[in-house]
Amino acid sequence: MARELICVCCPMGCRISADNSGGSWNFSGYTCKRGLEYASQEVAHPSRVLTASIPLSNRSVPVSVKSASPLPKELLISAMRQILSLKVEAPVSIGQVLLKDVCGTGISLIATSDVL
Amino acid sequence: MERIDVLVVGAGPAGLAAAIAAREAGCKSLRVIEREERAGGVLRQCIHNGFGLHRFGEELTGPEYAARDIRKAAELGIEIDVSTTVLSVSNDRVVTVISKSRGLETIACGAIVLAMGCRERPRGALSTPGTRPAGIYTAGNAQKMINLMGLMPGKHAVILGSGDIGLIMARRLTLQGAKVLACVEIMPYSGGLNRNIVQCLQDFDIPLYLSHTITDIRGSERLTGVTMSRVDENRVPIKGTETEFECDTLLLSCGLIPENELTQRAGVELDSATGGARVTDRLETSVSGVFACGNVLHVHDLVDYVSEESAVAGRAAYEYAQGARDFAGRVKVVSGNNVRGAVPQFIDKDSTGDVRIMFRVGKILKRARVLVTEGNNELLSVRKPVLVPGEMVNITLSGEKARSAGEITVSAFGGDE
Numbered sequence: 001m002a003r004e005l006i007c008v009c010c011p012m013g014c015r016i017s018a019d020n021s022g023g024s025w026n027f028s029g030y031t032c033k034r035g036l037e038y039a040s041q042e043v044a045h046p047s048r049v050l051t052a053s054i055p056l057s058n059r060s061v062p063v064s065v066k067s068a069s070p071l072p073k074e075l076l077i078s079a080m081r082q083i084l085s086l087k088v089e090a091p092v093s094i095g096q097v098l099l100k101d102v103c104g105t106g107i108s109l110i111a112t113s114d115v116l
Numbered sequence: 117m118e119r120i121d122v123l124v125v126g127a128g129p130a131g132l133a134a135a136i137a138a139r140e141a142g143c144k145s146l147r148v149i150e151r152e153e154r155a156g157g158v159l160r161q162c163i164h165n166g167f168g169l170h171r172f173g174e175e176l177t178g179p180e181y182a183a184r185d186i187r188k189a190a191e192l193g194i195e196i197d198v199s200t201t202v203l204s205v206s207n208d209r210v211v212t213v214i215s216k217s218r219g220l221e222t223i224a225c226g227a228i229v230l231a232m233g234c235r236e237r238p239r240g241a242l243s244t245p246g247t248r249p250a251g252i253y254t255a256g257n258a259q260k261m262i263n264l265m266g267l268m269p270g271k272h273a274v275i276l277g278s279g280d281i282g283l284i285m286a287r288r289l290t291l292q293g294a295k296v297l298a299c300v301e302i303m304p305y306s307g308g309l310n311r312n313i314v315q316c317l318q319d320f321d322i323p324l325y326l327s328h329t330i331t332d333i334r335g336s337e338r339l340t341g342v343t344m345s346r347v348d349e350n351r352v353p354i355k356g357t358e359t360e361f362e363c364d365t366l367l368l369s370c371g372l373i374p375e376n377e378l379t380q381r382a383g384v385e386l387d388s389a390t391g392g393a394r395v396t397d398r399l400e401t402s403v404s405g406v407f408a409c410g411n412v413l414h415v416h417d418l419v420d421y422v423s424e425e426s427a428v429a430g431r432a433a434y435e436y437a438q439g440a441r442d443f444a445g446r447v448k449v450v451s452g453n454n455v456r457g458a459v460p461q462f463i464d465k466d467s468t469g470d471v472r473i474m475f476r477v478g479k480i481l482k483r484a485r486v487l488v489t490e491g492n493n494e495l496l497s498v499r500k501p502v503l504v505p506g507e508m509v510n511i512t513l514s515g516e517k518a519r520s521a522g523e524i525t526v527s528a529f530g531g532d533e
Contacts, residue, residue, distance in 0.1 A: 005314075006310055006314050006318075007310070008309075008310045008314050008315070009313040010501070010502075012501055012502045013310040015215070017379070031501075048315060049165050050290070050291075051163050051164045051165055051177055052163070053163055053262065053263045053266065054262075054292060055266055059203050060265075060266070061264065061265065061266060062263070062264075062265075062266040064163035064263060065163075066165060066177055066396075073319060075293070076319070077291070078290045080293075084292075085226075094179070094183055100386060101486065103291060108396075111178035112163060112177040112180050113160070113163075113180075113183070114183070116433050
């Protein structure tokens with residue numbers, strides 16, 4: 001399989017080609033070491049910090065949240081489904097754990113704003 | 117009339133940083149005026165992460181970044197008057213403010229820091245065609261609805277403009293269950309960061325149409341659809357290239373404009389390239405004792421630099437309030453080849469320290485070189501792998517070299533120039 005990636009490490013935005021038809025991934029088009037590292041990570045384990053806002057059962061305003069560390073990219077949509085079904089009540093404070101384990105990853109969901 | 121040393125207009129990241137720096141320099145008589153109910157400015161609604169990498173060495177979300185400054189301000193006992201609006205700033209530094217709790221107040225200030233931030237370019241400023249139905253929002257307004265009010269603007273959306281807020285909102289809408297059909301950009305390149313192109317569009321298979329624009333908007337009560345067309349090199353729509361999208365929501369992410377109504381009425385000179393005041397390296401405007409910093413001065417990409425810049429303004433404002441100094445002359449900073457809106461526009465001969473100059477380039481420059489010159493004399497030459505219009509460039513010039521010059525020019529060149 002061949003894939004095209006845009007490197008996000010700097011404004012250069014190098015187009016990196018990734019090809020694993022020879023069994024292991026082969027990269028071309030990167031112009032620095034960071035680009036190669038990014039591409040290797042991106043084809044093997046792409047992951048993203050998930051941020052969102054979720055409703056509070058006793059307030060009209062939502063609370064903003066984030067995953068405590070990056071989640072596997074393919075889980076973002078199912079993670080959203082899970083966190084939107086949470087029953088959370090104010091008060092909530094920054095850093096408070098709202099869910100211990102997002103989609104079986106062992107990664108927690110924490111509040112990023114205070115709602116008194 | 118109340119008399120204070122320093123008054124800061126706005127309690128976003130710029131105002132908070134200015135107030136904190138002024139207080140830490142010793143300013144006791146200080147007030148911060150904020151029209152919203154809470155401090156924090158636009159960061160409150162920027163719930164995505166990526167803030168603070170330069171300043172704190174970690175990636176924070178907007179509310180977390182703001183909370184650090186708000187906590188610091190509270191620890192220092194800084195008074196923030198929320199739900200209070202500044203009505204006017206005079207050129208002799210008298211400020212009129214109004215609030216429900218205190219009514220009308222006039223305050224004589226030793227120095228003033230303007231930190232009002234910026235606004236999004238609205239539909240009225242875009243000469244968009246078609247009808248005027250509900251469902252058309254600026255990207256930041258939609259961001260406020262979803263993240264602060266818990267409301268969804270619509271179910272099927274098209275985004276006009278590929279600025280970072282538009283890209284971020286494409287992801288937010290998708291994660292909250294809406295369908296984003298397209299992101300449409302009139303320029304041949306995106307105005308947003310690569311990181312956002314990848315993580316907000318590509319991650320969710322949202323197509324980005326470069327060199328395209330919206331040529332029709334339909335719907336009577338609510339938006340029902342838009343037409344997209346390709347544009348030629350002069351940004352004129354090409355007949356026969358129309359694509360129709362059925363959507364109930366159109367988000368506009370077409371640029372930010374410093375909010376300078378108060379500044380202009382105070383008689384402060386503006387720079388047509390930045391849309392903000394013309395300032396010295398102390399961040400002092402053309403009106404003595406009035407300073408400006410953050411997005412009201414020039415639109416930044418990174419809040420970290422806003423905080424850094426605003427601390428300079430806060431310290432300089434307090435220094436000014438403590439006593440007048442003699443005017444020692446200024447070095448003019450000129451924006452040269454490929455450079456737009458270099459800030460500061462002047463360097464005070466009697467200020468100290470190295471000078472950071474920030475600007476944007478007019479086009480993409482690869483294997484670039486930034487030059488600072490006085491006539492034929494080269495003061496600084498910096499190489500950069502690439503410079504793009506979407507990212508602010510900053511260079512640091514030796515204070516000694518800068519202040520011994522009469523007029524300096526900042527220019528940028530691509531490898532082929």
